[in-house]
Amino acid sequence: MINYGKQFLDQEDFKSVLNSLKSEKITQGSKINIFENSLKKKLKCKYAVSVSSGTAALHLIAKSLGWKKNDLILISSITFVASSSVALHLGAKVDFVDVNYEDGNISIDSLIDKINFYKKKKKKIKTVVVTDYGGLPADWDQLYKLKKKLNFSIISDNCHSFGGKYKNQINYQTKYSDAAALSFHPVKHITTGEGGAVITNDNKIASKCNLLRSHGILRKKNFSPWIYKIKEPGFNYRMSDINAALGISQLKKINKFVRRRKEIAQIYNSFFSKIDICKIPYFPTNKEHSYHLYPLLIDFKKIHISKKTFFKKLRKKKINLQVHYIPIYKLDIFKNKRVNFKKLKNSELFFKNEVSLPIFYELKNKDVRNICHQIKNLITYK
Secondary structure (H helix, E strand, O other), X not given: OEOOOOOOOOHHHHHHHHHHHHOOOOEOOHHHHHHHHHHHHHHOOOEEEEEOOHHHHHHHHHHHOOOOOOOEEEEEOOOOOHHHHHHHHOOOEEEEEOEOOOOOOEOHHHHHHHHHHHHHOOOOXXXXXXXXXXXXXXXXXXXXXXXXXXXXXEEEEOOOOOOOEEOOEOOHHHHHOOEEEEEOOOOOOOOOOXXXXXXXXXXHHHHHHHHHXXXXXXXXXXXXXXXXXXXXXXXXXXXXXXXXXHHHHHHOOHHHHHHHHHHHHHHHHHHHOOOOOEEOOOOOOOEEOOOOOEEEEEOHXXXXXXXXXXXXXXXXXXXXXXXXXXXXXXXXXXOOOOOOHHHHHHHHHHHHHEEEEOOOOOOOHHHHHHHHHHHHHHHOOO
């Protein structure tokens, strides 16, 4: 079965993890600092705080920004549920912003409409959470101008776009946002098994995240080791040295991982751009797509089979696609929230038409071409 995503591990990865298992400390040891320093160097940011998942990273950033009960958080409607869940855990109020149909990223026009709506109600927006959908950076210049003008914070949900660039800048996440969350889940560009990180140029945010990831424990030098203070309750969101060791090894391969994803995407682009009921991922010249996902938009209204049947038939061919994502406002945790579907028309259409094709380092060209032809046979059959 060919799934939409898969990790790649080689002998260097195995060796790195094995060495960490043989070391004196397998958690809270030296591998964490090495991994964090490697992230800072690669992403050209001042601070990196490794954590247990991308969701943990979002949670710690939200805490460091002071999210509290009834704070207003704006989130793209097409993204993973993690950022919305964090808001609910902290008692904040969530509202959803429509996306661009062509790329799945947060719509600047819809965001401005939402800002004006709350301005009339005299409600302040605390934070906007921006997902670089699928690996394509959002419109960060415009987002940054709005941030400065209206004085809200921005979290970059960068879990999709490790290795992506905006205006040829790999450090765009920390340049335009207060902090960014990374994920190292196995289907992402690099993996630590489970894991994530906070990256930022803000010392206060980094210090708060570093403190809260380990129960909020404050220790002082020259004191007995059992003496510590806790001024604020924290969490056990630490990454182990075993995970960090894998991350150190994986990070060395990030360039070839992203390069291979681009090669696969180019095959898909060349093939599906010739089919009029298909829309390939949007790719403006000032952005560099890192292709965590390859979201193909198929106009299912114009073909003879439903999306559900389409998936079933491909699965019989051992091709397992995915959809990213169910709009968050459709989930049960928001079922009582009033939603103006006219304001989210792109999200509705994107969800109806989007399918995520397999894209990962080990995927062979012959398999990519087979996926293309199997899809074409289904959607163009008369």
